[in-house]
Amino acid sequence: xxxxxxxxxxxxxxxxxxxxxxxxxxxxxxxxxxxxxxxxxxxxxxxxxxxxxxxxxxxxxxxxxxxxxxxxxxxxxxxxxxxxxxxxxxxxxxxxxxxxxxxxxxxxxxxxxxxxxxxxxxxxxxxxxxxxxxxxxxxxxxxxxxxxxxxxxxxxxxxxxxxxxxxxxxxxxxxxxxxxxxxxxxxxxxxxxxxxxxxxxxxxxxxxxxxxxxxxxxxxxxxxxxxxxxxxxxxxxxxxxxxxxxxxxxxxxxxxxxxxxxxxxxxxxxxxxxxxxxxxxxxxxxxxxxxxxxxxxxxxxxxxxxxxxxxxxxxxxxxxxxxxxxxxxxxxxxxxxxxxxxxxxxxxxx
Numbered sequence: 381x382x383x384x385x386x387x388x389x390x391x392x393x394x395x396x397x398x399x400x401x402x403x404x405x406x407x408x409x410x411x412x413x414x415x416x417x418x419x420x421x422x423x424x425x426x427x428x429x430x431x432x433x434x435x436x437x438x439x440x441x442x443x444x445x446x447x448x449x450x451x452x453x454x455x456x457x458x459x460x461x462x463x464x465x466x467x468x469x470x471x472x473x474x475x476x477x478x479x480x481x482x483x484x485x486x487x488x489x490x491x492x493x494x495x496x497x498x499x500x501x502x503x504x505x506x507x508x509x510x511x512x513x514x515x516x517x518x519x520x521x522x523x524x525x526x527x528x529x530x531x532x533x534x535x536x537x538x539x540x541x542x543x544x545x546x547x548x549x550x551x552x553x554x555x556x557x558x559x560x561x562x563x564x565x566x567x568x569x570x571x572x573x574x575x576x577x578x579x580x581x582x583x584x585x586x587x588x589x590x591x592x593x594x595x596x597x598x599x600x601x602x603x604x605x606x607x608x609x610x611x612x613x614x615x616x617x618x619x620x621x622x623x624x625x626x627x628x629x630x631x632x633x634x635x636x637x638x639x640x641x642x643x644x645x646x647x648x649x650x651x652x653x654x655x656x657x658x659x660x661x662x663x664x665x666x667x668x669x670x671x672x673x674x675x676x677x678x679x680x681x682x683x684x685x686x687x688x689x690x691x692x693x694x695x696x697x698x699x700x701x702x703x704x705x706x707x708x709x710x711x712x713x714x715x716x717x718x719x720x721x722x723x724x725x726x727x728x729x730x
Contacts, residue, residue, distance in 0.1 A: 381403065383401070385512065389439045396706055409519050415515060416531060416725055442496065446534055446538075450514070457519075470494065470678070472521060495510065512728070553575060561623045563586070636658070640666070696719045
């Protein structure tokens, strides 16, 4: 074991504070990484506050990691010392069930190992994330950063990016399709950029008049204010897909009515029960599909990184020092960020 400087949550009602976390010595298939940047995800806040009732303390959050390889195990073949790499939401899976063999490790039938807050499959230790200066991860779950990609803004691509890209690819979004993106936050703004790059005609649905011009600046072809009944009526039975990034309970029925027959409404933000209830007629009479999607597999995430480098797609970020993480959490709760915070880990050395 070696000691690594980090910031950790110690209790649901306590601020994050400095912590020394143990990292294992590299196993034969491991890659040791010096962390350069780590994105700040809403999931980090939820885990720190134990909102989902599964947090074990102390906990080091962070699953949008970009860094430099410092050492590799004897069996590693894809990465070498000095490479710039990434680590996303997963650091392991069973690797032998059908989803794993299909390259969909996020749906591992035995449960994927999260970058933080999971039991390590080999030694049972609690995984600790990227709010730290180093991490050690199995080669299979380490991603190559393509030439020319902006490293700081690439960090959230490993979560917000793949969360929106995976369903767009899985459900076959292509040129000529009309895609509605519900919500204009960290997930939504990436959904707009990616759907547009895939050739779709993109409409942002927002409750806020203030975000109309903002959505257009990010490339949306159209913007609908969803609280305006006339605007919603005007787009009835218009869209092939709805990418729903809203993380809190909201009425799905008006958006289902905006889908064409055979249209698909994809949930990527909501984990709570759907309230108010979905009207069965909104599905049955138009053969519409209500679906969900969770991040993406390792191969697909690498595909996304290469896609973003090729199309110069970046996540809009604000860089912060690790010492300001509690302020960043407070601002994130208020929606006061456009659109993701990224920690410059050089600040951890200060």
